[in-house]
Amino acid sequence: MGAAENGGDPRLKAISDAIRVVPHFPKPGIMFHDITTLLLDHKAFKDTVDLFVERYRDMGISIVAGIEARGFIFGPSIALGIGAKFVPLRKPGKLPGKIISEPYELEYGTDQLEMHVGAVQPGERTIIIDDLVATGGTLSAAIRLLERFQAEVVECACVVGSPVVQGECELKEKPLFVLVEPHH
Amino acid sequence: MASQGGQDPRLAKIASSIRVIPDFPKPGIMFQDITTLLLNPEAFKDTIDLFVERYREQNISVVAGVEARGFIFGPPIALAIGAKFVPMRKPNKLPGEVISEEYSLEYGTDTMEMHVGAVQPGDRALIVDDLIATGGTLCAAIKLIERVGAEVVECACAIELPELKGRDRLGDKPLFVLVSSDI
Numbered sequence: 001m002g003a004a005e006n007g008g009d010p011r012l013k014a015i016s017d018a019i020r021v022v023p024h025f026p027k028p029g030i031m032f033h034d035i036t037t038l039l040l041d042h043k044a045f046k047d048t049v050d051l052f053v054e055r056y057r058d059m060g061i062s063i064v065a066g067i068e069a070r071g072f073i074f075g076p077s078i079a080l081g082i083g084a085k086f087v088p089l090r091k092p093g094k095l096p097g098k099i100i101s102e103p104y105e106l107e108y109g110t111d112q113l114e115m116h117v118g119a120v121q122p123g124e125r126t127i128i129i130d131d132l133v134a135t136g137g138t139l140s141a142a143i144r145l146l147e148r149f150q151a152e153v154v155e156c157a158c159v160v161g162s163p164v165v166q167g168e169c170e171l172k173e174k175p176l177f178v179l180v181e182p183h184h
Numbered sequence: 185m186a187s188q189g190g191q192d193p194r195l196a197k198i199a200s201s202i203r204v205i206p207d208f209p210k211p212g213i214m215f216q217d218i219t220t221l222l223l224n225p226e227a228f229k230d231t232i233d234l235f236v237e238r239y240r241e242q243n244i245s246v247v248a249g250v251e252a253r254g255f256i257f258g259p260p261i262a263l264a265i266g267a268k269f270v271p272m273r274k275p276n277k278l279p280g281e282v283i284s285e286e287y288s289l290e291y292g293t294d295t296m297e298m299h300v301g302a303v304q305p306g307d308r309a310l311i312v313d314d315l316i317a318t319g320g321t322l323c324a325a326i327k328l329i330e331r332v333g334a335e336v337v338e339c340a341c342a343i344e345l346p347e348l349k350g351r352d353r354l355g356d357k358p359l360f361v362l363v364s365s366d367i
Contacts (some may be wrong), residue, residue: 020280022279022280025279026276026279031278034279034280036270036271036278036280036299036302039259039268039269039270039300040268040269040270041268042262042263042266042267045259045263045269046263046264049263068252069252069271069273069277070255071254072253072255072256073255073269073271074230074259076202076222076256076257076259076260076268077226077259077260077263079222079228079347080225080260081230083223083225083366084225085223085224085225085253086222086223086228086256087219087223088219088256090252093209094252095219096208096215096217097203097205097217097219098203102317113314116219119219119223139201144366160248166322
């Protein structure tokens with residue numbers, strides 16, 4: 001579900017307004033939602049983290065998994081706020097220990113997402129954080145990584161995204177929570 | 185693994201939750217893996233608290249974090265001390281207009297970028313990364329911040345590898361670390 005509608009939390013407007021759209025990045029036709037301007041607005045950045053912490057603090061979440069690299073900007077603060085562990089999900093070759101790997105589709109070709117063996121235990125309740133969801137390809141790979149160790153993915157959470165993910169990646173029917181929808 | 189003098193009782197647990205992985209990314213390197221620290225919520229919180237306690241009264245307006253592990257430590261510090269967070273990134277990741285600084289690697293060079301307009305003249309900045317080795321990355325970050333007329337107050341890392349003398353490479357910029365590793 002999305003939160004930035006009329007009647008939504010009053011903090012959401014400033015969060016949405018603080019996100020800059022950069023046209024034609026990384027290529028023509030893409031309207032890139034740049035969260036770096038949100039990070040320059042201390043109150044809006046704090047409100048962003050608080051909104052996620054308020055949602056998840058009483059849900060028995062023991063793991064916040066964050067997708068490299070912009071998921072690292074939001075995930076650890078949320079983890080600290082709810083008393084959970086933070087697990088980085090990374091591009092290949094970055095994690096130094098024993099890892100498992102999941103492929104996911106790019107527009108042209110595939111990439112891999114990796115997680116350390118031993119980072120999650122069976123039965124742990126987890127959320128996955130990224131700054132933005134587009135096709136859901138990366139989030140779907142993240143869900144697969146966590147489920148391979150029998151962790152339970154409670155929800156995927158992004159700062160920006162359409163509440164219903166378009167395209168081929170369906171997030172395996174996991175709920176998706178976004179704070180603000182893409183600017184039009 | 186030795187720690188900073190004064191021996192805050194939280195430091196022992198922080199040091200012991202960092203995992204050393206031999207021969208990563210190549211033979212002979214003892215890699216300091218902070219992911220195990222992140223799996224210990226109390227130790228991770230203590231890590232952030234130690235930085236926040238040091239910087240909260242120093243009028244820091246910017247926390248700059250070096251991609252990618254600096255993104256893990258920098259934002260919680262920034263949020264707690266009321267500062268902006270500015271990501272320092274590898275090339276072509278930042279979507280807006282950037283300034284760039286080249287720095288040396290063991291073989292070849294790399295480039296670090298920062299958004300134009302993120303840091304203003306007169307900003308007081310803290311630069312954060314998980315670890316300082318040779319200091320090359322931190323030096324590039326210092327240069328970027330100084331190029332826009334801001335002041336680097338200090339560099340802050342969870343771990344230092346003192347044998348690599350990164351501290352010397354920072355010149356007159358102070359370095360604060362929590363844990364020092366001789367391996």
